[in-house]
Amino acid sequence: MRSPIPDYLDEILDKHRQDRSGAPADYIPALAAADPEKLAICISTLDGIEYASGDSDYAFTIQSMSKPFVYGMALERLGMSAVLDRVGVEPTGEAFNELSLDETSGKPLNPMINAGAITVHSLLGPSGSSAAERAEIVRAGLSEFAGRELTIDGSVAESERAGAYRNIAIANMLRSYDVITDDPDEAVNGYIDQCSVLVTVADLALMAATLAGGGINPKTGRQVLSPRVNRQVLGVMMTCGMYDVAGDWMTEVGVPAKSGVSGGVFGVLPGQLGISVYSPRLDSHGSSVRGTNIFHTLSDDMGLHIMEAPEPARSIIRRDRRFVGANGEMVRICSLQGLIQWSGAENVLRTMDEPDSTTTVFVLDLRRVYSINDVARRLFTEALARMKNAGVRVVLMDPENLLECAGPGSPLPDVKLIDSLKPLKGLKRLRNARLLR
Ligand code: GLU
Numbered sequence: 001m002r003s004p005i006p007d008y009l010d011e012i013l014d015k016h017r018q019d020r021s022g023a024p025a026d027y028i029p030a031l032a033a034a035d036p037e038k039l040a041i042c043i044s045t046l047d048g049i050e051y052a053s054g055d056s057d058y059a060f061t062i063q064s065m066s067k068p069f070v071y072g073m074a075l076e077r078l079g080m081s082a083v084l085d086r087v088g089v090e091p092t093g094e095a096f097n098e099l100s101l102d103e104t105s106g107k108p109l110n111p112m113i114n115a116g117a118i119t120v121h122s123l124l125g126p127s128g129s130s131a132a133e134r135a136e137i138v139r140a141g142l143s144e145f146a147g148r149e150l151t152i153d154g155s156v157a158e159s160e161r162a163g164a165y166r167n168i169a170i171a172n173m174l175r176s177y178d179v180i181t182d183d184p185d186e187a188v189n190g191y192i193d194q195c196s197v198l199v200t201v202a203d204l205a206l207m208a209a210t211l212a213g214g215g216i217n218p219k220t221g222r223q224v225l226s227p228r229v230n231r232q233v234l235g236v237m238m239t240c241g242m243y244d245v246a247g248d249w250m251t252e253v254g255v256p257a258k259s260g261v262s263g264g265v266f267g268v269l270p271g272q273l274g275i276s277v278y279s280p281r282l283d284s285h286g287s288s289v290r291g292t293n294i295f296h297t298l299s300d301d302m303g304l305h306i307m308e309a310p311e312p313a314r315s316i317i318r319r320d321r322r323f324v325g326a327n328g329e330m331v332r333i334c335s336l337q338g339l340i341q342w343s344g345a346e347n348v349l350r351t352m353d354e355p356d357s358t359t360t361v362f363v364l365d366l367r368r369v370y371s372i373n374d375v376a377r378r379l380f381t382e383a384l385a386r387m388k389n390a391g392v393r394v395v396l397m398d399p400e401n402l403l404e405c406a407g408p409g410s411p412l413p414d415v416k417l418i419d420s421l422k423p424l425k426g427l428k429r430l431r432n433a434r435l436l437r
Helices: 004-017 063-078 080-084 114-123 131-146 154-161 165-176 184-195 201-212 227-240 243-252 289-302 342-352 374-389 426-432
Strands: 040-045 050-054 257-259 264-269 273-278 317-324 330-340 361-372 393-397
Touching: 004 040, 004 050, 004 289, 040 201, 050 201, 063 080, 063 114, 063 131, 063 184, 063 201, 063 227, 063 257, 063 264, 080 114, 080 227, 114 131, 114 165, 114 184, 131 184, 131 201, 154 184, 165 184, 201 227, 201 264, 201 273, 227 243, 243 289, 257 289, 264 289, 273 289, 317 342, 330 342, 342 374, 361 374, 374 393
Parallel strands: 330 361, 361 393
Antiparallel strands: 040 050, 040 273, 257 264, 264 273, 317 330
């Protein structure tokens, strides 16, 4: 069977190709010269598969789409508080190049607008680093997300530098308020090189998939960002990534995303995929016209909106059976299934909470569970400990050690682990089962 996904992507591009509204960015002459007909899309899965269509080998500059990744790099290198002390996380509702600082804190409001991004850039490398040194840190760091060595397009950088009055003004404003402490010109020059790193939609989709996968690059397997930093980056992208249309984007498309004035847009669906689109004609907010529209279509067609509440999970309690042993043991076997998070764990805990329980042996069967998150793990561990304290014998079937109750240092070292229910099947067997004695 030929997968329908590539055909679907071709169809999407065909549907939006006729839209010739908007115009390439003109304040950077090299971008104004872009071929406005170029159109490409790529989806990258969390197991490293790419579905691409259109001009997917065409390289363009990353521009503002570098900002979330460089923010992640700075958080990882300097630590959360050192970065948060300099740059906030509040949406501005303003344009990307607004000369703005938070009135009370005096910090740039967030790392997705230029004021925040120039500040974040200036935090990389030791103080006094040159533009070239910081640009190299950024280039190497972005390459980790892309899983290949990226390069800087010097001609686009020069073209932007020639008219970078607004960014120079922003950097001088930052310097005058001591938000950045190094030479503002070096900060802008390095930031412009950051924006001039060349990527394809395939690179961007993989970079997005790295964020979707909790910071692990699906192709190289490398943990590029720690889970906590990754979450921070996505949170900021979700609220601030689309500048002054962030609210509209979140309600309509519902995918944390970032656009750039080169015409690229990428989106991240945590736990699922990374998507990127390229088409150079921009709308009045500086985002790709076709890119934005394609994201609307994809979100509707593929059910990508992050706020679309999933169907309530089927009960995770697969079976809940009770047996009476020969010596009067009251055995309860609770078999769970699927993915267990807080609400699922709460459900199980509720059924375990029997005020006048006669259960003397409680078997928790996790063989059909494929994932337990941290909070569910802690709730179960606590509940099983309470059962033991109440005198119930606890038996665990957890071949994957999802509850982490096996082995040295485990929270319930004396919980009995078994790997088959055979000895418990039927009363006769129960009578003979060693573990019930
Ligand atoms: N290099 C561009 C600038 O700083 C990036 C802006 C963007 O892509 O939104 O003006």
